[in-house]
Amino acid sequence: MTAPSSNPLLSDRDVDFQLYEVLDTESLCQLPAFADHSRETFTLFLDSTRRFARDVLFPTYRLMDLEPPVFRDGRVHVHPLMRKLYPQLVELGLLTAIVPAEAGGQQLPITVYSLASAYLMAANLSAYGFVGLTSGAAHLIEAFGSPWLKEEFMSRMHRGEWTGTMALTEPQAGSSLADVRTRATPAEDGTYRITGSKIFISGGDQDFTDNVVHLTLARIDGAPAGTRGLSLFAVPARRPENGRLVDNDVRVAGVIHKIGWKGIPSIALNYGEGGDCRGWLVGEAGKGLSHMFQMMNEARIMVGLNGVSTASVAYHEALAYAQNRPQGRPAWEKDAARPQRPIIEHADVRRMLLRQKAIVEGGLSLLAIASFQADVAAHGKTQEERQRAGLLLDLLTPLAKTFPAEKGFEANALAVQVHGGYGYSSEYLPEAYLRDQKLNSIHEGTTGIQGLDLLGRKVMAAGGAALQAFAEEVSATVERARRADVPSEWGEALSKAMQEVLELTMELGAAGMAGEVERMLRHSAHYMELFSILAVSWRWLAQAAAAREGLARGSEGRDFYEGKLSAAQYWIHTELPRVSTLVALCRTGEDSYTRMRPEWF
CATH class of the missing domain: 1.10.540.10 (Acyl-CoA dehydrogenase/oxidase, N-terminal domain)
Structure with a gap:
C-alpha cells in the first residue's frame, strides 16, 4: 500500500x-x-x-x-x-x-x-x-x-544574487535581546568592526548564491545597556571591495541538527575572529530594535503562514488517505462478508478531519485578515484609516503567529492519527510535517513571549484603542451574519465571548496600572489561548456569513458552502465555549505555577 x-x-x-x-x-x-x-x-x-x-x-x-x-x-x-x-x-x-x-x-x-x-x-x-x-x-x-546599501546590497538580494538573514539571537541571551553582546566599533572608513557570536541563524550560509547578508543587532561601543543601546547593521559574509567580493571575517561555527525544517540550515556564526569583520549601519544608531521589529513582525506573519501551510498539506494527505483506505464496517453492520468501507465513513475519522479543517481554514482566514490590515495600514486613503488598520494589525500579529503554530501542531498530530500505524512511519509524509510544525511555536518568539506581548502591550495599545477596534470588527461580522441568516445563536455566542474578554482585559489592565504587573501577566498564556479562540471564532462567523451569501446567490459549489457551515458550527459549538472557562481561570489569578519554587520540582 x-x-x-x-x-x-x-x-x-x-x-x-x-x-x-x-x-x-x-x-x-x-x-x-x-x-x-x-x-x-x-x-x-x-x-x-x-x-x-x-x-x-x-x-x-x-x-x-x-x-x-x-x-x-x-x-x-x-x-x-x-x-x-x-x-x-x-x-x-x-x-x-x-x-x-x-x-x-x-x-x-x-x-x-x-x-x-x-x-x-x-x-x-x-x-x-x-x-x-x-x-x-x-x-x-x-x-x-x-x-x-540599496544599490550594493538590496538590489543584489532582489535579483537573487545574494540571500539575507535576520541575526538576533546569541547563545547567552536567547530571546532576551536586551542582553545582546555583539559589539560594533566605529572605523575611519565609516563602517564598523563587528565582533560577537550569533546562533540559530536560519539560512545563515549556503552554496547556491555568491553571498549572504546578515541583518545584525549589535551594540556600538559606549552605547547603554538594554534594548535602547542596540543598532542594526548589514554584515555580509563576503564584502564588496574594488569590484570583487572578499572574505569579511564571518565564520560558521557549526550547524544545528534539527528534527524538522531540515532543508534550510540553522547555524552558529562568529563575527570578527580575525578583527576584520565590517558592518554597515542600517538606519539610526540606537534604533536597531525598532527597525528590526519591521522584519520581526513580517517574520511572525510568515511563521503563522508556515503553521497554516504545514497543517494544510498534512490535512490533505489525511483526507486523501481516509477517502481511499478501506478498513472495517459501520458498528451496526454485522455481516463480515460485506466489503470494508473507506475509513472516512467512520464518524470518529470525520471528527478528526473536521477539526483539522476548522484549524486550517480558520487559521488561513486569520492570516488573510491580518495581511489585509497590513495593506490598509500602509496604503489606506486616510491617516485615520491607516492608523486604525495599524492598530488591528499589531493586535492580530501575535495571534496570527501563535494560533497556527499551536493548533497546527494538534492538526498535524490528527493527520498522523488518521493514518493509524502508517502515520507513525517515515514512508508516509505526516510524520515529517509533525516534526516541521513544532518549530513554528518557537520561531520568532515562543508562545509564552507572544502571550506577554499580546496582553502586556497590544490589547492595551493607545489606551485600549486596538481592542476597541477589534470589538467593532467583531460586531460588524455579527451583523453581517445576521443579515445572511446564519443561526442567530452563533453571533450571540461570539458577542457574549467578546464582552467577557473586554471585561477581563479591563480588570487585568487595572491590576497592571495598580502596580500588580505579575498578577496581570500571570495567565498571559491562557489569555493568548482564549483570545486566539475568540479571533478564530470571529473568522469562522465571517466564513459562515459568506457561505450563506453564496448559497443565497445560488453560486455553484453547494457542497463547499455546506462544508464551511459545518466547520463553523463545529468551532463555535465546541471551541468558543472554552473562552468562558479560560476567562474564569485568568480572573481567579490561580497561582500554582508562580507559587511553585524551583527546588520543589
Missing part, C-alpha cells in the same frame, strides 16, 4: 473564497498603490505560484528532508536541488512581488502575496524559507538603508 501521490497543498476554492467572498480583496485596487492591479493580475500570480508549488517544489520536499545541509571545509553545503530551485523561485517574482514599482517590484498587495506564498510553504517550507528571509532583510534595507 502506498501513500496518496497527489496533494493540492491548499484548496484553491478556499483561497479564492477567503480573498473574494470573506474579504473584498478587489477593493484594494481602489487604493492608489494598487491601482495598476485587478483580480486578473492577482489570479495570474496565484496560478503561477500554485503550479510551481505543486509541479516543481512539492516533489523536492522529501528529498531535502532526507538529506539535510552539511558543514564541510568551513562552508555549509545545502541540498544540490537548491541550485536549480532558487533561480526558479526568483524568476517567479517572489523577491520583488510586494516591492514598490519604483524599486523594480510588482507592488502586489500583501494579502495576495501571503496566500500565494502559503502554497510554496506547504510544498517545501525550507526552500521557501530562503526567499522569505531574503525578502525581509532586503525590505529592511529598503526602509532604512543608505542609497549605497
Whole structure:
C-alpha cells in the first residue's frame, strides 16, 4: 500500500473564497498603490505560484528532508536541488512581488502575496524559507538603508544574487535581546568592526548564491545597556571591495541538527575572529530594535503562514488517505462478508478531519485578515484609516503567529492519527510535517513571549484603542451574519465571548496600572489561548456569513458552502465555549505555577 501521490497543498476554492467572498480583496485596487492591479493580475500570480508549488517544489520536499545541509571545509553545503530551485523561485517574482514599482517590484498587495506564498510553504517550507528571509532583510534595507546599501546590497538580494538573514539571537541571551553582546566599533572608513557570536541563524550560509547578508543587532561601543543601546547593521559574509567580493571575517561555527525544517540550515556564526569583520549601519544608531521589529513582525506573519501551510498539506494527505483506505464496517453492520468501507465513513475519522479543517481554514482566514490590515495600514486613503488598520494589525500579529503554530501542531498530530500505524512511519509524509510544525511555536518568539506581548502591550495599545477596534470588527461580522441568516445563536455566542474578554482585559489592565504587573501577566498564556479562540471564532462567523451569501446567490459549489457551515458550527459549538472557562481561570489569578519554587520540582 502506498501513500496518496497527489496533494493540492491548499484548496484553491478556499483561497479564492477567503480573498473574494470573506474579504473584498478587489477593493484594494481602489487604493492608489494598487491601482495598476485587478483580480486578473492577482489570479495570474496565484496560478503561477500554485503550479510551481505543486509541479516543481512539492516533489523536492522529501528529498531535502532526507538529506539535510552539511558543514564541510568551513562552508555549509545545502541540498544540490537548491541550485536549480532558487533561480526558479526568483524568476517567479517572489523577491520583488510586494516591492514598490519604483524599486523594480510588482507592488502586489500583501494579502495576495501571503496566500500565494502559503502554497510554496506547504510544498517545501525550507526552500521557501530562503526567499522569505531574503525578502525581509532586503525590505529592511529598503526602509532604512543608505542609497549605497540599496544599490550594493538590496538590489543584489532582489535579483537573487545574494540571500539575507535576520541575526538576533546569541547563545547567552536567547530571546532576551536586551542582553545582546555583539559589539560594533566605529572605523575611519565609516563602517564598523563587528565582533560577537550569533546562533540559530536560519539560512545563515549556503552554496547556491555568491553571498549572504546578515541583518545584525549589535551594540556600538559606549552605547547603554538594554534594548535602547542596540543598532542594526548589514554584515555580509563576503564584502564588496574594488569590484570583487572578499572574505569579511564571518565564520560558521557549526550547524544545528534539527528534527524538522531540515532543508534550510540553522547555524552558529562568529563575527570578527580575525578583527576584520565590517558592518554597515542600517538606519539610526540606537534604533536597531525598532527597525528590526519591521522584519520581526513580517517574520511572525510568515511563521503563522508556515503553521497554516504545514497543517494544510498534512490535512490533505489525511483526507486523501481516509477517502481511499478501506478498513472495517459501520458498528451496526454485522455481516463480515460485506466489503470494508473507506475509513472516512467512520464518524470518529470525520471528527478528526473536521477539526483539522476548522484549524486550517480558520487559521488561513486569520492570516488573510491580518495581511489585509497590513495593506490598509500602509496604503489606506486616510491617516485615520491607516492608523486604525495599524492598530488591528499589531493586535492580530501575535495571534496570527501563535494560533497556527499551536493548533497546527494538534492538526498535524490528527493527520498522523488518521493514518493509524502508517502515520507513525517515515514512508508516509505526516510524520515529517509533525516534526516541521513544532518549530513554528518557537520561531520568532515562543508562545509564552507572544502571550506577554499580546496582553502586556497590544490589547492595551493607545489606551485600549486596538481592542476597541477589534470589538467593532467583531460586531460588524455579527451583523453581517445576521443579515445572511446564519443561526442567530452563533453571533450571540461570539458577542457574549467578546464582552467577557473586554471585561477581563479591563480588570487585568487595572491590576497592571495598580502596580500588580505579575498578577496581570500571570495567565498571559491562557489569555493568548482564549483570545486566539475568540479571533478564530470571529473568522469562522465571517466564513459562515459568506457561505450563506453564496448559497443565497445560488453560486455553484453547494457542497463547499455546506462544508464551511459545518466547520463553523463545529468551532463555535465546541471551541468558543472554552473562552468562558479560560476567562474564569485568568480572573481567579490561580497561582500554582508562580507559587511553585524551583527546588520543589
